[in-house]
Amino acid sequence: MPLRCVFCGTRTDRSERRICSGCCRDLPWIENACARCAEPLAIDLPRGVLCAACQARPSPIQTTVAPLLYEFPVDAGLKALKFGRRLHYAPAFGDILVAQMPRLPANIDALLPVPLHWQRQAFRGFNQALELCKPLASQWSLPIMTGIARRRATPFQSGLAASQRRKNLRRAFVVRKMPRFQHVLIVDDVVTTGETTRQLAMALIRHGVKKVSVLAVARAA
Numbered sequence: 001m002p003l004r005c006v007f008c009g010t011r012t013d014r015s016e017r018r019i020c021s022g023c024c025r026d027l028p029w030i031e032n033a034c035a036r037c038a039e040p041l042a043i044d045l046p047r048g049v050l051c052a053a054c055q056a057r058p059s060p061i062q063t064t065v066a067p068l069l070y071e072f073p074v075d076a077g078l079k080a081l082k083f084g085r086r087l088h089y090a091p092a093f094g095d096i097l098v099a100q101m102p103r104l105p106a107n108i109d110a111l112l113p114v115p116l117h118w119q120r121q122a123f124r125g126f127n128q129a130l131e132l133c134k135p136l137a138s139q140w141s142l143p144i145m146t147g148i149a150r151r152r153a154t155p156f157q158s159g160l161a162a163s164q165r166r167k168n169l170r171r172a173f174v175v176r177k178m179p180r181f182q183h184v185l186i187v188d189d190v191v192t193t194g195e196t197t198r199q200l201a202m203a204l205i206r207h208g209v210k211k212v213s214v215l216a217v218a219r220a221a
């Protein structure tokens with residue numbers, strides 16, 4: 001079966017994989033972003049300089065890479081994946097993540113898909129972050145961590161103020177198995193405020209992980 005572009009349906013050759021070169025070029029790529037939080041920036045900061053928010057607040061995260069804006073057609077594709085069970089979007093976005101790996105520190109030794117609460121995962125039937133991790137795991141020969149659970153579902157998160165989100169997320173993750181990794185890469189579909197990944201990173205660091213970085217498909221502005 002020849003592959004078809006997930007966005008326009010055009011047949012793609014093998015090298016183009018699941019997104020044709022035309023659609024790939026037209027995706028809302030972020031040109032300049034803060035290296036710590038992936039916040040899009042109007043200018044390219046000198047190496048090692050962080051955005052104002054990151055300078056003001058310490059973070060347990062070393063590097064965040066999120067190459068695309070959470071805008072059409074990326075938002076539509078990610079929603080189709082999560083809520084419409086259009087699972088063919090996962091390897092398409094996964095290919096984009098695979099190509100971003102050289103931008104991340106070379107000493108990453110494990111992948112951690114952001115866990116869903118078991119009830120939500122049972123309802124959805126899969127965890128989109130795990131599906132996004134699979135091409136990364138095979139192409140970069142990295143293990144996928146297990147043994148971390150989400151303590152409770154956090155519904156309506158997107159409608160809450162930042163302080164309330166933080167409160168909801170505090171201790172939201174429970175580490176059931178001691179991780180034996182040095183630098184863990186958290187993988188998610190979209191980073192919004194970064195609070196979920198921050199809480200997950202703090203849980204990992206409390207359990208002996210030295211460094212945590214984040215890779216997501218998209219950054220919501």
Ligand SMILES: [Zn+2]
Pocket residue numbers: 005006007008009010019020021022023024
């Ligand atoms: Zn296309």
Ligand SMILES: [Zn+2]
Pocket residue numbers: 034035036037038039050051052053054055
């Ligand atoms: Zn920042």
